[in-house]
Amino acid sequence: MSSDAFNSTTALLRMNPELYTVWNYRRNIMTQTMFPASEPAEVNDALTEDLSLTFTLLKQHPKVYVIWNHRRWCLENVPDGPTEDDPQGWKMANWKKELFVVEKMLDADARNFHAWNYRRYILANMANAPPPSTELAYTTRKIEANFSNFSAWHQRSKVLNTLWEEGKLDEKTSKQSEFELVQNAMYTDPDDQSVWIYHAWLIGTGEDASLLHREIASIQELLDEQPDSKWCMESLVRYKRLLLRKHRPSLSVVEGEQLLQDCSALLAKLAETDRLRRQRYLDILQELQRPSS
Amino acid sequence: MDVDVIILGTDLRNSILAAALSKAGFTVAHIDNNAYYGGDDASLSIDELRQWTSERRQTAHISTYLLAQHARFTSISSSISSQSQSRQFSISLSPTIIPSAGPLVDSLIASGASRYGGFKLLERVALYSKPGFVKTVPGAKEDVFKSTELSLLDKRRLMRFLMFSISEFEGKGEVAGKEEMPFLTFLRDTFSLNQALANAVAYALAFCSTGSDPTLPALQRIRRYLRSAGRYGASPFFVGHYGGAGEIAQGFCRISAVHGGIYILAKAIASIAVSPPPSHSQPSAVHPPPSTSDQKVAATASTSSRRPITVALQGFPEELTCDVLISTNDYLDANLGSQNTRIANDTANASRSLARCIAVIDRPVVFRNDNSAAPAAPSANSGEGLVEEPQGDDVYSQVDTALLIFPPGSVEGGSTTSAVNVLISGEQSLATPKDHWVLHLSMALITEPLQSAEEIMRPYLNATLSLASPRSEPEREATISEPLSVQPLHTVFYIEHPEPSPSSSPEGTGSHLVYSPPPNSTMMPELADSAVANAEKMFWKITKVLQEIKQKRRGVEEGGAETVIESFWPPISDTSVVDQDW
Numbered sequence: 001m002s003s004d005a006f007n008s009t010t011a012l013l014r015m016n017p018e019l020y021t022v023w024n025y026r027r028n029i030m031t032q033t034m035f036p037a038s039e040p041a042e043v044n045d046a047l048t049e050d051l052s053l054t055f056t057l058l059k060q061h062p063k064v065y066v067i068w069n070h071r072r073w074c075l076e077n078v079p080d081g082p083t084e085d086d087p088q089g090w091k092m093a094n095w096k097k098e099l100f101v102v103e104k105m106l107d108a109d110a111r112n113f114h115a116w117n118y119r120r121y122i123l124a125n126m127a128n129a130p131p132p133s134t135e136l137a138y139t140t141r142k143i144e145a146n147f148s149n150f151s152a153w154h155q156r157s158k159v160l161n162t163l164w165e166e167g168k169l170d171e172k173t174s175k176q177s178e179f180e181l182v183q184n185a186m187y188t189d190p191d192d193q194s195v196w197i198y199h200a201w202l203i204g205t206g207e208d209a210s211l212l213h214r215e216i217a218s219i220q221e222l223l224d225e226q227p228d229s230k231w232c233m234e235s236l237v238r239y240k241r242l243l244l245r246k247h248r249p250s251l252s253v254v255e256g257e258q259l260l261q262d263c264s265a266l267l268a269k270l271a272e273t274d275r276l277r278r279q280r281y282l283d284i285l286q287e288l289q290r291p292s293s
Numbered sequence: 294m295d296v297d298v299i300i301l302g303t304d305l306r307n308s309i310l311a312a313a314l315s316k317a318g319f320t321v322a323h324i325d326n327n328a329y330y331g332g333d334d335a336s337l338s339i340d341e342l343r344q345w346t347s348e349r350r351q352t353a354h355i356s357t358y359l360l361a362q363h364a365r366f367t368s369i370s371s372s373i374s375s376q377s378q379s380r381q382f383s384i385s386l387s388p389t390i391i392p393s394a395g396p397l398v399d400s401l402i403a404s405g406a407s408r409y410g411g412f413k414l415l416e417r418v419a420l421y422s423k424p425g426f427v428k429t430v431p432g433a434k435e436d437v438f439k440s441t442e443l444s445l446l447d448k449r450r451l452m453r454f455l456m457f458s459i460s461e462f463e464g465k466g467e468v469a470g471k472e473e474m475p476f477l478t479f480l481r482d483t484f485s486l487n488q489a490l491a492n493a494v495a496y497a498l499a500f501c502s503t504g505s506d507p508t509l510p511a512l513q514r515i516r517r518y519l520r521s522a523g524r525y526g527a528s529p530f531f532v533g534h535y536g537g538a539g540e541i542a543q544g545f546c547r548i549s550a551v552h553g554g555i556y557i558l559a560k561a562i563a564s565i566a567v568s569p570p571p572s573h574s575q576p577s578a579v580h581p582p583p584s585t586s587d588q589k590v591a592a593t594a595s596t597s598s599r600r601p602i603t604v605a606l607q608g609f610p611e612e613l614t615c616d617v618l619i620s621t622n623d624y625l626d627a628n629l630g631s632q633n634t635r636i637a638n639d640t641a642n643a644s645r646s647l648a649r650c651i652a653v654i655d656r657p658v659v660f661r662n663d664n665s666a667a668p669a670a671p672s673a674n675s676g677e678g679l680v681e682e683p684q685g686d687d688v689y690s691q692v693d694t695a696l697l698i699f700p701p702g703s704v705e706g707g708s709t710t711s712a713v714n715v716l717i718s719g720e721q722s723l724a725t726p727k728d729h730w731v732l733h734l735s736m737a738l739i740t741e742p743l744q745s746a747e748e749i750m751r752p753y754l755n756a757t758l759s760l761a762s763p764r765s766e767p768e769r770e771a772t773i774s775e776p777l778s779v780q781p782l783h784t785v786f787y788i789e790h791p792e793p794s795p796s797s798s799p800e801g802t803g804s805h806l807v808y809s810p811p812p813n814s815t816m817m818p819e820l821a822d823s824a825v826a827n828a829e830k831m832f833w834k835i836t837k838v839l840q841e842i843k844q845k846r847r848g849v850e851e852g853g854a855e856t857v858i859e860s861f862w863p864p865i866s867d868t869s870v871v872d873q874d875w
Contacts, residue, residue: 144439187445188438188452225449 002033010053017057020066027073040079044090047074051094055101062105068114071098072121088127095126110142116151120158133168135159147185153198178202179215186222190229199235206242209250215239230274233266237284263288294555294613296320297839299604301562302621304332305387305538305821306810308545309828310619310835312404315552317832317858319839322613323549324606326358328559330543332621334824336383336536336724339376339783342651345386346371346785356561356607361623365792368746371785376653381726383536384651388716388733389820390415390696391531392517393524396825401541403862409544411534413722414526417695419660420497421703424759426663428489430497430698432529433522442664447490454484454494458515472509476501479508492700496712500816502645502737503710504701518818530818532694532716534723538821560606565618565629567806568601601806616842617835618807622792625809630793633807636831644791644812648742650734650750652781656761657691658717658730693719693730696817697760699753706752711736713753714817732757732781737815738788746786754784791815805838829861 009026012019035043054071061067078094080087099122105115123129139156142149160178163169179202185195199215206212216239223232240259248256264285271281297319300307308330311323329335337345348359349366376382391397391412401407419427431437434455437448462468467483476499480491495501498518499511521529533541550556600614625633699713707713716733718724724731734753742749763778792812810831814823836858 145435147438183445184438184448187449188434190449222445222449225446226453 002029005029006034013053013057017061017067018064023066023070027070031077040081043077043079044081047078048094050074051097058105059108062109062112063114065114068118071118075125092127095122098122098126099130106142110146111149111151113151116155120155132159132162132166136163143181143185148189148192148194150194150197153194157198157201175202183218186219190222190226190231193231196231196235200238203239203242206239206246209243209247212239212243212247216243228273230270233270237263237266237270241288260288294322294611295600296322296555296613296615298322298617298619298835299324299602299613299615300619301325301604301624302332303327303330303542303546303556303558304621305334305542305545305824306813306827306831307332307619307621308542308549309400309404309825310810310831311554312406312545312548312552313828313832313861314835315549315554316404316863317836319836321549321554322557322615323546323554324557324560324562324604324613326356326559326561326624329539330546330558331386331539332542334385334387334389334538334542336385336539339373339379339382339384339653342382342384342783342785343371343373346373346787349787357626358561358624365623365790367788367790368742369785369787370745370747371783373783373785376783378726382653382729382731383534383540383724384653384731385536385538385718385724385733387538387820388718388735388817389533389538390716390818391533391537391821392529392818393521393531394529395517395521395822396829397541397821400825400862401544403865404545404548406541406544406548409547410540411723412531413534413694415528415530415532415694415696416692417660418497418528419695419697420493421697421699421756422663424756425661427660427697427760428493428663429660430493432498432519433527435527443490447487450485451490451494454480454486455519457484458512459519462512462516463509468509468512473507475505476508476511477504496700497696497698500714500818502712502816503739514816514819530696532718532722536718536724537722538824541821557606557609560609562624563605563607564603565605565625566603567618567629567632568599568603616806617838619831619835620807620809622809625807629807633809634805635809636811636827636834644815646738646742646791647789647815648736648738648746648749649785649787649789650732650746650754651783651785652732652734652754652757653725653729653783654732654758654761654779654781655729656763656779657693657719657728658695658697658732658757658760659762660690660692660695660697660760662690691762692717693721697757699756704752704756707756708736708749711739713750715753715757716817729782735817742788746788750786754781808835832861 006026006029009022009029012022013026030046034046038046051071051074054067054074057064057067075091075094075098078091081090083089099119102115102119102122105112106119109115123135136156136159139152139159142152143156147153160169160174164171164174179199182195182199182202185192186199189195203212203215216236219232219235219239223229223236226232240263243251244256244259251259267281267285267288271278271285274281298314298321300311300321300323303311303323303325307323311321315321325332327335329337329341335341346369349362350369351359351363401410418430418432420430422428428442429436429440431440431443431451434452437443437452437455440448443451457465457467471479471483476495477491480486480494481488486494494515495504495506495511499506499515501511518529525531546554546556600616602615602618604613604615604618606613620629620633622630622633622635695717697715697717699707699715701712702709704713713734713736717730718733719730720727732754734750734757736749736753758779758781761779792809808831811827813820813827
């Protein structure tokens with residue numbers, strides 16, 4: 001009876017893999033009926049087959065949460081084996097394949113955040129994971145192919161953090177290269193939001209005043225060349241406000257006034273050109289004009 | 294042998310037309326003086342190339358065709374030794390790169406001719422920089438971003454231009470009033486591109502022949518090519534196997550044959566007789582035909598269904614008769630030339646004379662990047678030595694199927710006004726056996742040349758050879774004056790003149806029975822698509838004429854439902870004729 005039910009779940013899931021209740025039911029059948037009656041080797045085979053099934057389904061439905069979840073469940077339930085001396089054998093074999101699977105998915109669509117999430121999951125859980133430097137190179141490849149990719153930049157930021165924390169890379173020199181990289185992307189396509197988000201991450205909390213000044217100047221140059229660039233204007237406002245908030249004591253009264261004026265002018269222009277977000281800019285403008293407490 | 298249409302010349306235009314006419318249900322006999330398909334677009338083996346040059350150098354000729362060819366291909370000089378694998382070479386007389394999205398691709402698919410050919414994506418396009426070195430041409434966002442040679446400002450300006458050129462720019466402010474302006478000037482003034490970038494865009498993206506080529510057509514070309522990028526791969530272009538145009542022409546001929554077309558090669562025309570309509574008592578090749586109204590009156594009185602055109606071939610037992618004769622100009626003698634209706638081109642672009650060079654080499658060409666003027670490169674390594682980058686090794690920059698472009702003034706002793714493009718084809722495009730490559734060099738000539746073809750093209754050949762890696766020596770800087778390590782195995786130089794322009798009978802006053810197709814564009818990436826456009830134009834004209842003739846033959850009273858031809862190629866779902874694979 002359970003094998004009929006099991007086969008029915010397979011048929012149903014092929015028709016619609018988003019039926020998460022059916023996935024749950026399938027897992028129940030496996031854990032409550034099939035596995036207790038099977039040898040570890042059979043369990044491993046069954047899970048390997050399910051991994052195959054999810055791969056087929058993922059090719060057509062690459063962004064369905066529950067398919068990715070089922071993959072994780074399979075991997076986490078691989079029994080010890082094949083032998084007592086080699087209890088990790090099956091597990092390691094399955095994990096190794098995972099990296100290959102996720103790379104194929106990212107080749108097909110480099111912007112699939114499910115795949116990127118899954119990639120992080122694998123790298124965190126597999127034995128003998130490749131070092132962060134390799135991962136950095138992977139993000140480089142993806143960004144060079146097409147830098148309009150929020151996930152790739154995000155991954156890069158996480159990997160860099162790890163490398164900096166572990167002392168494997170000098171943060172200052174590394175950040176410098178990153179600014180150059182992001183600048184190239186900015187100039188190549190100023191309309192790409194992911195680049196500006198990464199830039200904002202690099203600036204961080206804005207403790208370094210000279211860095212802020214430098215980047216403001218660079219973005220201003222780009223704005224001079226491309227006067228309609230919304231992201232340039234928005235970023236200039238963001239960074240000038242950061243200067244005002246964090247480094248007011250180091251600024252002269254005139255400089256402070258100038259910054260306020262610049263922001264007001266930029267916000268007024270933004271409110272005109274980016275009418276979808278008009279209220280937001282006017283909001284910020286109001287906040288700026290309030291006497292500082 | 295009695296057919297609806299006889300076509301003389303199996304060049305690309307005529308072959309596409311033959312396939313379309315056969316598929317539309319007309320009977321076609323397709324004839325070529327040469328022993329191979331392709332005519333002026335043919336792919337030749339080394340031996341065939343040798344024969345081609347010697348035939349056209351002779352002054353005494355038996356056939357009208359060779360006489361005309363002799364006049365069109367001048368200043369021929371060649372050095373072709375014996376070659377052991379002659380048949381493994383497919384050297385194109387019309388080197389072509391084909392845009393991935395365009396009329397030729399559409400026709401290849403719609404006609405079914407695509408199954409008869411293979412194709413290789415163009416690997417790279419580069420601009421010649423100095424002896425031994427080239428500069429790569431950024432053509433897409435990815436290239437621009439990664440480039441280590443462009444400054445930040447250059448990147449922005451180039452991207453802004455590329456985004457503009459892919460848009461519907463007709464009527465936009467940037468272009469309004471500047472359509473005829475020289476493209477180079479437009480790039481510099483309106484998009485602030487520096488000299489090097491403007492050159493790259495004009496000569497390697499738009500394939501301009503000179504700096505004064507007009508803006509609007511150049512922009513339209515760039516848009517077509519940009520829209521072709523990514524369809525089958527990064528490059529917008531591909532090259533046909535076995536020499537390209539000739540093999541593709543042959544594929545279309547096969548389609549025609551499968552649908553009943555008759556093929557006769559290696560036969561010279563003995564005579565062509567065009568009889569006026571049956572109201573005249575004697576057929577004559579010289580009398581001009583009567584006007585249309587006379588024809589209508591005559592038709593009602595006639596019962597004869599005899600075909601008006603008779604073609605006799607030398608050494609061929611049967612005469613061929615047809616209603617309509619289509620011929621490239623070279624097959625028509627002066628008499629017929631005056632009766633001939635030359636279909637006009639849509640575009641105003643006159644076909645230009647070309648100076649050409651074909652060279653066969655046995656050393657690979659290497660596109661070694663000239664980094665001498667590069668600003669500081671953006672490094673995505675974020676630190677030192679963490680990630681290894683492959684160095685610019687010769688092995689990685691060897692090319693098999695690539696395009697090299699010489700902007701005007703880039704070669705000592707070369708032209709300061711015209712660009713030269715060089716198509717390099719090797720084993721991967723099945724143009725050569727292993728370890729051999731063919732170089733096709735061409736330059737559009739703006740004025741009548743004073744020098745010989747060899748004098749014009751030799752400096753460019755030498756410059757191209759400076760990029761070929763010599764046998765044993767390590768990388769050294771070659772210069773043009775130094776004796777070169779790489780010598781070609783065979784070379785041919787010649788000047789190709791366009792078909793004569795419509796002289797006596799503009800459309801409408803000719804015999805209505807003899808037609809010549811318009812000339813193809815001489816720009817390398819435009820040739821194939823213009824051949825399709827020409828073939829299609831002919832198709833609609835000819836089928837209309839043929840249907841009128843058939844209707845008259847049946848009698849004017851019989852209104853009758855004439856089969857309406859709805860499209861150039863029948864819909865692909867049409868399986869009424871089983872295509873047997875040959």
